Amino acid sequence: MKRSRRSGLFVLLLLVAARFGAAARTAPATLRIACFDLPGSFNPVYATNETAQAAANKSYQSLFQFDPQGVLRPDLVASFAIAGAGNEIMLELRPGQRFADGSPVESRDVAGTIAALRDPRFEYPYAADLEFLERADAVAPLRLRLLLKGRYAPWKNYLTFKVLRADELAAADPQEFRRRVPAGSGPYRLAAVHDPQGFELERNPHWPGRLRYERLVYTVLSDPRQAPLKLLNAELDAAEVHGDDAIAYAGLKGWQRRFRLLPYRKFGYTYLAFNLRRPAIDIGLRQRVYGRLACGRFLDEFLQGRGERVGSPFLLFGDAKKPRPVKAPPPSSAGRRRLRVLTNSESALRRQFVIFLCQELKAESVELEPEFVEYRMFLQRLKNGDFDLAVSAFLLDIDWNMKDILSSAGYFNYAGYSDPGMDAALELGLSEMDETKRRTVYEKAHAIWLRDLPLVPLFNLNYYMGVARDIAVPRQRFELVGSCGDFFANIQDW
Secondary structure (H helix, E strand, C coil): CCHHHHHHHHHHHHHHHHHHHHHHHHHHCCEEEECCCCCCCCCHHCCCCCCHHHHHHHCCCCCCEEEECEEEEEEEEEEEEEECCCCCEEEEEEECECCCCCCEEHHHHHHHHHHHCCHHHHCCCCCHCCCCCEEEEECCCEEEEEEEECCCCCHHHHHHCEEHHHHHHHCHHHHCCCCCCCCCCCCCEEEEEEEEEEEEEEECCCCCCCCEEEEEEEECCCCCCHHHHHHHHHCEEEEECCCCHHHCCCHHHHHHHHHEEEEECCCEEEEEEECCCCCCCCHHHHHHHHHHHCCCCCHHHHHCCCEEEEEEEEHHHHHHHCCCCCCCCCCCCCEEEEEEEEEECHHHHHHHHHHHHHHHHHHHEEEEEEEECCHHHHHHHHHHHHCCCCEEEEEECCCCCCCCHHHHCCCCCCCCCCCCCHHHHHHHHHHCCHHHHHHHHHHHHHHHHHHCEEEEEEEEEEEEEEECCCCCCCCCCEEEEECCCCCCCCCCCC
16 A cells, blocks of 8 residues: 555656656746847847847848858858859749748848848948949849849858848838838847847747747846856856956866856957058158067067967968068157057057057157047047047958958048059959959058058957856857857857
8 A cells, every 4th residue: 555655656746747847848948148238229230239240140141141160151042153254143042931020031032131221221331342233133032133243252241131021121211210120030039128238039930940049138247357257156158258357267166167168269350550641650650660569579468368469451361471570760860759549448458558559659759648538439530530540440251351441442441541552452352253363462462551551450359258067069159250240140059
């Protein structure tokens, strides 16, 4: 009798455990991620900061996207073919992709998105990226024909915009559209915004693939140094860890037991720009500053393991372009030059760098006056040329193309640099479809830059993501993030 009761109780416990176990297995899994600001817009057309891009990457799809190793791969595209004289491209889209409202993703949606992004009324910040397109035609529900204005080597790089519904765009008032969160076809959709604390993404009910996490909760950290504490207290599952804290990680066993540290890189760099409109910023001065920063010990002593030097503005050269000394005239005997150096006050690292730079350049008879301004004012002064020297940073497309920065009409050419040889090389680099020949073109552009030195690339910081130990991290995680990527862009595969 006792044995029977025990058996019955054991079976009951098994049933209860199975019921609660099933509930636990079917309960929506949530991943809690830290961010350092709230997106200025959840509309992917106006997603210009890193957090906004991170949200857009999970809610919208592109024709092409960068994989975890920084290689461009198809996203919505199933196949493509280049025809004509290299300026006609036929794209086949993957079937079965749907927007969050259930409507299918078709070629007319891509054509409609391109038309809207090129329409000046929508004020797309990166409209210049699509100037290489002559037209886009939907020739079948899943077939798109692109006609380019000419041969354009990095055409896939600039088909990474987010595809939106053609019907929604056609009915939109451009000014009202800025405030809208349009439907996307990515694995997630916006669920809630808790201004200023964070936001949440939930599963797109029409996503055809698997998702480990049904919900992503982003929390804004006012101070990046809070990240390890939040990970230790299990308040977050993942957070970017400050470089100094990453260095301390090796000696803290408690940290190592609670979370792992995953290194990755951002395709960009911090740089020093010279305002070439100023007569005092002559080539001799630029050469001496370059020699002291790029060829001396100053950067190593400043970085102390927090990053790596950058030897060329063309990052794809990698270590193939080590900084080499240039012959520079000695400092003028006319006395110290007094110049202003501008940077963004919201970046502690850049502020620290400028303070060190002021001391370093005294040896070149340069007296620097630091000016720290908030980010919007910083950008405005860069565009207006209201500086002598400026310390800023680029997050770049993973390509050779530096036309925006080094061409005479480049949008980010804050130095006011203009050279016909550089302009010609940058144009040729865009039209050369052969990768070997294209590299040779940029070798020439690198040599022109080194001769003129409108800016000095300085360093690329080391970045680390702290991830809780109970999170299964895939081998194919992101190791390189470009201007339109983020570390968790492939989160659906985690």
